[in-house]
Amino acid sequence: MKILLPTSTAGSLPKPSWLAEPEKIWSPWKLEDQELKDGKLDALRLSLQEQVQAGIHIVSDGEQTRQHFVTTFIEHLSGVDFEKRETVKIRNRYEASVPTVVGQVSRPKPVFVEDAKFLRQQTKQPIKWALPGPMTMIDTLYDHHYKSREKLAWEFAKILNQEARELEAAGVDIIQFDExxxxxxxxxxxxxxxxxxxxxxxxxxxxxxxxxxxxxxxxANTDWKKTLGSEWRQYEATFPKLQQSNIDIVSLECHNSQVPMDLIELIRGKKVMVGAIDVATHTIETPEEVADTLRKALQFVDADKLYPCTNCGMAPLPREVAQGKLNALTAGAQIVRDELLA
Known part of the structure; x- marks a missing residue:
């Protein structure tokens, strides 16, 4: 039986303190060699268990085996020199020291496929796997080789497709690109x-x-958001093109953001992962607040296409806060599910 309003998360979840320093992105690992390999899989299992306990329907690895949603993938590619670093402005927002593209980029071997197989063995629930999108990848690097953002993006798209096909073969149900x-x-x-x-x-x-x-x-992100004014209409520029694309699901930020809900109308026909959990605060939403966001979204997306989700990843949050937010997400979705089925 197909579930109405299946819940999921945008991606990352907090790592256990024995694996990496908590409440940090790009947090260094606390283990090494075989202990690190085992520890990552233990954390993946734990993250899955926490999602299942919270009642999440479409589960993920919680990105437990990677330090960062973009760079961990890039680290496994050839043509990128992590020793040779340059300072660039990421998303026109904050400066970061990033690796340099020094030659033809390629993927010598699969990056996340073994982890995905491991996750598939642990659960019968639908699983989602996140990969960085081509444009976000090029924005996190200094390109000394192609000298063209577009050319490098096409190269990364080819590599991502190789990875995605193998993830699908490993039993992944939804492949998500973070852009x-x-x-x-x-x-x-x-x-x-x-x-x-x-x-x-x-x-x-x-x-x-x-x-x-x-x-x-x-x-850097919360400061940027303060400059965006009372209405965040960024989606308006890209949704018409996405609506015509072959992508099945669009995942967006809704709760506590200044995004006008009616923008979802621009992707009518697509499935929509509606972010009903704010990841930029330690305050745990009430189930009723989640339900309210979902009700508003239902004016612009059909119920069978709405997937309650988080606004973004929750890696920088304390574990108990993230767990509380997952519980609120499922409870809020249940309120609206009951209303729809009544």
Whole structure:
């Protein structure tokens, strides 16, 4: 039986304190060698258990085996030099020291496939796996080789497609591409961003999603959000193109954001992961607050296409806060599910 309003998370969940320093992105590992390998899988199992206990329907690895949603994937590619670093502005927002593209990029071997197989063995529930999108990948690097954002994005799209096909073969039900850069570089999104995303999903039979958020609850992002004014209409620039694309699901930020709900109308026909949990605060939503966000979204997306979700990843939050938020998400979704089925 197909569940109405299936819940999921945008991606990352807090790591246990024995694996990495908590409440941090890019947190260094506390273990090494075989202990680290085992520890990552233990954390993945734990994260899955916490999602299941909270009642999440579409579960993930909680990104327990990776330090960061973009760089961990890039670390496994050839053509990128992590020793040779340059300072760039990420998403026109904050400066970061990033690795350099020094030659032809390629994927010598699968990156997350073994982890995905491990997750598949642990559960019969639908599983979702997140990969960085091509545009967000190029925005997290200094390109000394291709000298063209678009050219590098097409190369990454090809590599992502190789990975995605193997993840699908490993039993992943939904492959999600994280594209926060879609909320910044509108001309590029429409010129080639959506096209490179479609190249990344070429030939896939499983469902595909694109997650477009306003970023983790870190200071650089929250400061940026304060400059966006009373209405965040960024989605308006990219949704028409996404609506015409082959992507199945669009994941967006709704709760506590200034995004006008009616923008969802622009992707009518797509499934929508509605962010009903604010990841930029330690305050745990009440189930009623979650329900209220979902009710508003239901004016613009059909109930059978609405997937209650979090606004973004929750890696920087304390574990008990993230757990409380997951509980609130499922409880809020249940309120609305009961109303729809009444």
């Amino acid at each position: 926060p850069a879609f909320n910044v570089f509108f001309d590029e999104v429409n010129d080639w961003g959506v096209a490179t995303l479609e190249r990344a999903i070429e030939g896939l039979k499983c469902e595909t999603a694109v997650h477009i958020c306003y970023g983790y609850g870190i200071k």
